[in-house]
Amino acid sequence: MLSKKQARAFFLGGTVVTFLIFIGLTVYSLSAAQDQSNIENLSESAIRGKYLWETNNCMGCHTIMGEGGYYAPELTKVVERRGEGYIKAILMSPVPWQPNQRKMVAYKMSKEEAEDMVEFFKWIGNIDLNGFETVVSPLAKDKK
Amino acid sequence: MKYKSQKVAYWFFALSMLLLTLQLVYGFIMGFAHAGMDGLHDWIPFNTAKAVHTNLLVVWLLSGFMGAAYYIIPEEAQIELVSVKLAYVQLISLALVGVAAIVGYHFNYWEGRKFLEIPRPLDYLVVVNVLLFMGIILVTLFKGKRRTTTALVLTMGLLFAALLYLPGMLDFNSQVLDSFFRWWVVHLWVEGVWELIMGGILSFLLIKLTGVDREVIEKWLYVIVGLTFLSGILGTGHHYYYIGVNKIWLIVGGIFSALEPLAFLAMALFAVNMYRKGEKKHPNKIALYWTIGSAIVSFIGAGLLGFAHTLPQTNIFTHGTIVTAMHGHLAFWGAYAMIVFAIISYSLPNMTGRKFYDSSRGRMAFWLANIGMIGMTVAFGVAGVAQVYLERITKSMSFMEVQLEIEVHFIVLIIMATLFSTGITLYIIEFIKHGQPTDEALEVTNQ
Ligand code: HEM
Numbered sequence: 001m002l003s004k005k006q007a008r009a010f011f012l013g014g015t016v017v018t019f020l021i022f023i024g025l026t027v028y029s030l031s032a033a034q035d036q037s038n039i040e041n042l043s044e045s046a047i048r049g050k051y052l053w054e055t056n057n058c059m060g061c062h063t064i065m066g067e068g069g070y071y072a073p074e075l076t077k078v079v080e081r082r083g084e085g086y087i088k089a090i091l092m093s094p095v096p097w098q099p100n101q102r103k104m105v106a107y108k109m110s111k112e113e114a115e116d117m118v119e120f121f122k123w124i125g126n127i128d129l130n131g132f133e134t135v136v137s138p139l140a141k142d143k144k
Numbered sequence: 145m146k147y148k149s150q151k152v153a154y155w156f157f158a159l160s161m162l163l164l165t166l167q168l169v170y171g172f173i174m175g176f177a178h179a180g181m182d183g184l185h186d187w188i189p190f191n192t193a194k195a196v197h198t199n200l201l202v203v204w205l206l207s208g209f210m211g212a213a214y215y216i217i218p219e220e221a222q223i224e225l226v227s228v229k230l231a232y233v234q235l236i237s238l239a240l241v242g243v244a245a246i247v248g249y250h251f252n253y254w255e256g257r258k259f260l261e262i263p264r265p266l267d268y269l270v271v272v273n274v275l276l277f278m279g280i281i282l283v284t285l286f287k288g289k290r291r292t293t294t295a296l297v298l299t300m301g302l303l304f305a306a307l308l309y310l311p312g313m314l315d316f317n318s319q320v321l322d323s324f325f326r327w328w329v330v331h332l333w334v335e336g337v338w339e340l341i342m343g344g345i346l347s348f349l350l351i352k353l354t355g356v357d358r359e360v361i362e363k364w365l366y367v368i369v370g371l372t373f374l375s376g377i378l379g380t381g382h383h384y385y386y387i388g389v390n391k392i393w394l395i396v397g398g399i400f401s402a403l404e405p406l407a408f409l410a411m412a413l414f415a416v417n418m419y420r421k422g423e424k425k426h427p428n429k430i431a432l433y434w435t436i437g438s439a440i441v442s443f444i445g446a447g448l449l450g451f452a453h454t455l456p457q458t459n460i461f462t463h464g465t466i467v468t469a470m471h472g473h474l475a476f477w478g479a480y481a482m483i484v485f486a487i488i489s490y491s492l493p494n495m496t497g498r499k500f501y502d503s504s505r506g507r508m509a510f511w512l513a514n515i516g517m518i519g520m521t522v523a524f525g526v527a528g529v530a531q532v533y534l535e536r537i538t539k540s541m542s543f544m545e546v547q548l549e550i551e552v553h554f555i556v557l558i559i560m561a562t563l564f565s566t567g568i569t570l571y572i573i574e575f576i577k578h579g580q581p582t583d584e585a586l587e588v589t590n591q
């Protein structure tokens with residue numbers, strides 16, 4: 001029968017080995033050669049957009065790359081789906097946007113801010129998501 | 145209760161109950177909003193409600209874990225806590241930081257990163273608070289007469305949880321990296337180090353409640369936490385499938401996360417078997433309900449419902465849908481909420497000297513809360529499966545069209561949540577009826 005000592009060795013051994021593999025895989029998948037996000041195209045404007053995304057907690061309602069709240073539409077491919085003008089109009093609107101009953105917060109963004117947000121979405125939209133984009137994007141409908 | 149300083153745990157548990165109550169209020173706000181009634185939108189928009197709901201959850205669980213540690217460590221180490229005064233300072237500062245964060249969320253003061261919305265300046269206060277807590281626990285343990293595996297696993301869980309908070313404070317320009325390291329906190333907490341905390345509390349309770357030999361229980365504790373890390377660390381990959389990193393995670397994450405339920409299965413078998421084996425039947429039946437219940441419900445919520453969407457072939461359809469919320473509720477409830485309820489139900493009579501071991505109110509609380517939560521899980525599940533089917537498999541409707549279609553399931557959710565909240569209310573009434581902790585309880589209890 002298994003002894004307590006063996007059980008402890010199993011715990012320690014398993015932890016150390018899987019942890020080291022985990023670190024190795026992290027280093028590998030984040031290395032420049034494995035980049036799938038077109039990091040070189042990440043503009044200053046898109047970075048400002050990300051800041052707006054965070055400081056307003058857009059993720060509290062929307063998902064992006066499948067992460068966030070389940071109350072409002074997935075935004076990974078929003079530029080392709082709606083176009084820039086529509087997105088800016090929502091962000092700059094002085095009253096809550098609600099085309100389908102459900103309200104969005106009226107952020108009353110400036111034109112520059114709205115443009116930064118769009119740049120952020122464009123960058124996100126070009127990330128290689130290992131196939132997820134074909135499921136969340138309505139464009140996938142056409143490709144089916 | 146054997147040591148006077150254990151009484152400090154009571155106040156951490158009281159804080160837990162208070163924050164839990166508030167958490168449920170914000171849950172209802174979101175439930176109504178999903179059902180089409182968003183009358184509070186101008187004051188509490190959905191993103192505020194969501195951040196408050198999930199952060200209160202984390203804070204009340206942490207407060208419960210801390211209370212558990214303040215109760216368990218002295219008894220295991222056979223020594224008073226090194227400083228009760230500092231423990232109170234830590235309690236009050238925890239409450240203040242938590243409340244400041246929650247208030248801030250109502251005024252657009254946050255960091256929109258799911259589960260880690262606490263803004264940076266408050267993050268530092270959290271770190272200070274946790275350092276103080278770890279200091280008290282570690283020094284007590286170090287000075288103690290005895291170092292048990294139970295205390296060690298519990299402390300290791302708390303310490304690793306503290307360390308893992310740090311990757312969540314890294315700053316990135318890339319959303320991909322941001323998300324990648326956010327999971328080091330969120331996933332490695334709930335599917336890693338928190339399981340050590342749960343295992344430690346479970347082991348303590350089983351030793352007390354069943355009377356099975358400590359050596360036997362602690363041997364299996366090692367096996368369980370061994371399985372946890374063996375699967376859970378690389379299992380982090382199940383959050384890396386579709387966020388813009390290498391495909392290697394589809395294989396690694398798929399295989400290892402599929403093994404994660406083993407740790408929960410082991411926990412359930414362990415609890416049930418120790419109960420069967422036990423000679424001594426402790427009179428505190430309510431504590432036993434919550435203890436065994438936690439081990440079983442966590443297997444269903446985390447193990448089975450987690451497995452249901454963890455393979456990449458399934459996850460591509462369910463990722464970021466209400467299916468995820470279904471699993472999130474039952475997993476958090478079974479594994480962490482119920483184990484906190486278990487240690488409270490066990491320790492409360494010992495701290496207050498009032499032995500409400502088997503009251504009908506206590507039993508009602510257990511059954512109503514569990515039936516309500518399972519009902520909520522079913523409501524989320526039906527809504528989630530419908531969403532996945534209409535929006536992502538047949539692609540016949542857009543996001544918002546589907547949302548209007550599934551509103552009715554949120555009415556069911558609200559009804560089930562009412563049942564659940566009734567159970568919680570009864571539990572809290574029972575908590576209050578126990579009265580406050582007293583040194584006289586030292587003589588009354590000898591367990
Ligand atoms: C009155 C009871 C409750 C109600 C009505 C409720 C309702 C909700 C709703 C509507 C959401 C938002 C889903 C979305 O983003 O659209 C949510 C999120 C969440 N709730 Fe609750 N909840 C309740 C209690 C609880 C309890 C007791 C727990 C934990 C044990 C919990 C844990 C969570 C978690 C972890 C999330 C985030 C899920 C995710 O984003 O994947 N909730 N809840």
Ligand code: HEM
Nearest residue numbers: 334382401404446450451453454463464468472475476479
């Ligand atoms: C007590 C343990 C667990 C808790 C508290 C828990 C809780 C959660 C929560 C709150 C989320 C939502 C995260 C987000 O998208 O922001 C989540 C996601 C997920 N969980 Fe768990 N979980 C647990 C265990 C497990 C286990 C054992 C498995 C696998 C067997 C699993 C599989 C998953 C998967 C695949 C997702 C991602 C869903 C998606 O892509 O949207 N979980 N979990």
Ligand SMILES: [Fe+2]
Nearest residue numbers: 331335382383
């Ligand atoms: Fe996970």
